Amino acid sequence: DGGITQSPKYLFRKEGQNVTLSCEQNLNHDAMYWYRQDPGQGLRLIYYSQIVNDFQKGDIAEGYSVSREKKESFPLTVTSAQKNPTAFYLCASSIVRDSYEQYFGPGTRLTVT
Amino acid sequence: GESVGLHLPTLSVQEGDNSIINCAYSNSASDYFIWYKQESGKGPQFIIDIRSNMDKRQGQRVTVLLNKTVKHLSLQIAATQPGDSAVYFCAENYVGSNYKLTFGKGTLLTVNP
Numbered sequence: 001d002g003g004i005t006q007s008p009k010y011l012f013r014k015e016g017q018n019v020t021l022s023c024e025q026n027l028n029h030d031a032m033y034w035y036r037q038d039p040g041q042g043l044r045l046i047y048y049s050q051i052v053n054d055f056q057k058g059d060i061a062e063g064y065s066v067s068r069e070k071k072e073s074f075p076l077t078v079t080s081a082q083k084n085p086t087a088f089y090l091c092a093s094s095i096v097r098d099s100y101e102q103y104f105g106p107g108t109r110l111t112v113t
Numbered sequence: 114g115e116s117v118g119l120h121l122p123t124l125s126v127q128e129g130d131n132s133i134i135n136c137a138y139s140n141s142a143s144d145y146f147i148w149y150k151q152e153s154g155k156g157p158q159f160i161i162d163i164r165s166n167m168d169k170r171q172g173q174r175v176t177v178l179l180n181k182t183v184k185h186l187s188l189q190i191a192a193t194q195p196g197d198s199a200v201y202f203c204a205e206n207y208v209g210s211n212y213k214l215t216f217g218k219g220t221l222l223t224v225n226p
Binding site: 004006031033035040041042043044045048050056058088090092094096100101102103104105106107109 | 145147149154155156157158159162202204206211212213214216217218219
């Protein structure tokens with residue numbers, strides 16, 4: 001099956017620790033995105049990448065880092081500098097050429113205590 | 114800044130009724146709009162999209178209407194079913210946004226049996 005996988009579904013960390021969220025797609029999409037969703041809120045863009053080895057900051061990039069070493073993978077690291085890391089994190093991908101539709105993964109719920 | 118927003122945060126309907134979810138946008142340069150459905154704890158799923166050169170587009174039980182004059186978008190769901198209960202987001206892409214989508218806060222649709 002083609003799609004986007006995010007792992008794990010639930011993640012728990014202690015404050016002060018860095019944590020990396022996984023996102024993999026086998027859709028052969030060029031672009032990948034990371035969003036953060038807080039309860040009762042819309043999606044806010046953290047980082048996005050349209051090509052391997054290149055990525056841009058979104059609206060709320062502070063305290064996060066990403067890498068795009070392979071087309072299929074776009075891991076997100078939540079660093080200890082992120083003030084309020086507890087949230088639902090969504091990864092998405094898109095073809096980019098002639099289409100704006102983004103395909104979403106199932107999400108990772110991160111809880112930091 | 115430019116934003117996409119929703120008139121109603123919650124909507125409750127009876128099973129079998131038609132539902133209308135509204136969305137206002139402020140960026141006159143927006144050329145593409147998309148509706149997503151998000152069930153609790155899951156990633157958003159594509160419902161329907163529309164480009165700015167169209168006023169109406171129909172899918173299976175869903176219709177999207179675009180009124181560029183007043184910058185308004187609506188999603189109509191016919192014969193609403195309990196499985197339609199979810200949060201519905203509109204999102205826009207505007208020329209020059211580099212294939213990014215800007216999401217509204219969402220409307221929670223509850224279908225009563």
